[in-house]
Amino acid sequence: MGNFKVAAFCFVAILLTGAPATVLIGRTEPAAVSWTPALVVVAIAVVGYAGCYWLRKRASERYLVRAEVDRTFSGSPVFAYTLIAWVLIAGAGGMVMGTFFATKPVEEDSYRQGLADYPLPVLFLFAGLMVLAGAGYSARVFRRTHEVPWLRTRGIAVERAQIERLRxxxxxxxxxxxxxxxxxxxxxxxxxxxxxxxxxxxxxxxxxxxxxxxxxxxxxxxxxxxxxxxxxxxxxxxxxxxxxxxxxxxxxxxxxxxxxxxxxxxxxxxxxxxxxxxxxxxxxxxxxxxxxxxxxxxxxxxxxxxxxxxxxxxxxxxxxxxxxxxxxxxxxxxxxxxxxxxxxxxxxxxxxxxxxx
Known part of the structure; x- marks a missing residue:
């Protein structure tokens, strides 16, 4: 269930990242738009994404060993590796999306025309916030599955209860x-x-x-x-x-x-x-x-x-x-x-x- 939600967040992140990419690539004439840069970025992103997740697993294992020795649970490196992986995959997906729409002519009420109402910095802000949110949730799912049980069984830490109220x-x-x-x-x-x-x-x-x-x-x-x-x-x-x-x-x-x-x-x-x-x-x-x-x-x-x-x-x-x-x-x-x-x-x-x- 958690992995399905992570995939849903990733899909939304790619959609939001595709908005500023569409604006930037769309400044080129449709006939001059090339798919080569997008395909190269996708290949780099796939390799980088896999590498980040492999490094995340190894770093998490070292963190757990250190946590048992020091009896502490702070300093997990999971989010950092997850964020880099999400930046790569969302950026590559957004570039593919931007290239696709940049090859289409601008028409009334089209997607590209609708983006004209949003300043480019705002589009980047929305995309960045979504990537941060998605990476954070993905890192949380990983920690809940791989780190929390390990820390709990060794009497170091437990996951905080989700239901609380402010006074x-x-x-x-x-x-x-x-x-x-x-x-x-x-x-x-x-x-x-x-x-x-x-x-x-x-x-x-x-x-x-x-x-x-x-x-x-x-x-x-x-x-x-x-x-x-x-x-x-x-x-x-x-x-x-x-x-x-x-x-x-x-x-x-x-x-x-x-x-x-x-x-x-x-x-x-x-x-x-x-x-x-x-x-x-x-x-x-x-x-x-x-x-x-x-x-x-x-x-x-x-x-x-x-x-x-x-x-x-x-x-x-x-x-x-x-x-x-x-x-x-x-x-x-x-x-x-x-x-x-x-x-x-x-x-x-x-x-x-x-x-x-």
Whole structure:
């Protein structure tokens, strides 16, 4: 089952890698596109992929021997070898895909035409995040099969329990900190406009405030719904959505929308959005962690800072826009590192299996 999910992740990674490859190779005239570079890269990738997996197995064996001597479980080299293998195979697959589409003429509503709405750096970012996620999951499957049983039988470490919850006070604190940072970024974006005399409209301010206080819940819900349609992530998404806090948040929003344009309906819908934001719809503390948490952080950044008004993607505009995006990226990376530290894959045998820290 795990290997099938790994294959599904690899397929998606190749699709996303094929997008920037299609744009780059597509800058050449269709008649001048050659399959030779793609075939050479595929041959190199296949050999490199096999070599990385062979080296991964040998490195894992040395790691386990050292772990038994030192009675520690940190420092597994599995992810590093897995990531290199995924970069090779996803890059080669993306190049084949890009070469194929580059030989086709650009037509209205075609795949190549649709890529015009996405800046090249954004396409590379999406591809890179998917390769990281897929390599991480693949490495986890390998460790769960080859390393965890070995460490468990020798009384060194066990795999951390998957089902845990944040305490309500901790969840509220995280939401308040995130809302405060988003609020400062939102205000810093408005300040230059106010100085130049460009007064924002009421609807624009309302959407901005809603994005600050309710953005985490909205982003989490969208990501979880998308995950429901992807077989490898369906179980984890369903687990997060069926938690009582998630169900109550969804029910409040649905009830508020059903009541319609009234004070009561607005209050109920806002209460549901706030509850979903405070809990992040359980996407950061349920299911397969830390990967769900990484997905939330990456999705929140992409939707919040790389989205155009028409729903597509766009790079930041101007010095202020780039400054906000870079500050937000630094904050996102910091939170991702903290999330990885808070949700370790392995915990010492001496501590409870559901230890969180």
């Amino acid at each position: 309500p006070k901790e969840a509220v604190k995280l939401w308040l900190v995130g809302a405060a940072i988003d609020g400062m970024l939102f205000l810093s974006g408005l300040l230059p406009r106010l100085i130049s005399g460009d007064k924002p409209e009421k609807d624009e301010l309302a959407l901005g405030v809603l994005g600050v206080v309710g953005g985490p819940g909205i982003v989490s819900f969208v990501l979880l719904v998308v995950m429901l349609f992807a077989w490898p992530t369906r179980g984890a998404a369903f687990d997060a959505l069926r938690q009582p806090s998630s169900l109550v948040a969804i029910a409040l929003v649905v009830l508020g929308m059903a009541i319609g344009d009234s004070a009561v309906g607005g209050i109920l819908a806002l209460a549901g959005v706030l509850l979903g934001s405070i809990t992040c719809m359980n996407i950061q503390n349920r299911g397969s962690q830390p990967w769900l948490g990484f997905l939330y952080l990456a999705g929140n950044y992409a939707i919040g800072y790389l989205s155009a008004p028409n729903g597509g993607s766009a790079l930041p505009v101007g010095f202020v826009g780039w400054s906000i995006a870079l500050v937000a990226a630094a904050y996102t990376i910091r939170e991702a590192y903290k999330h990885w530290k808070d949700w370790p894959m392995l915990v010492p045998v001496a501590r409870p299996a559901d230890w969180h820290g």
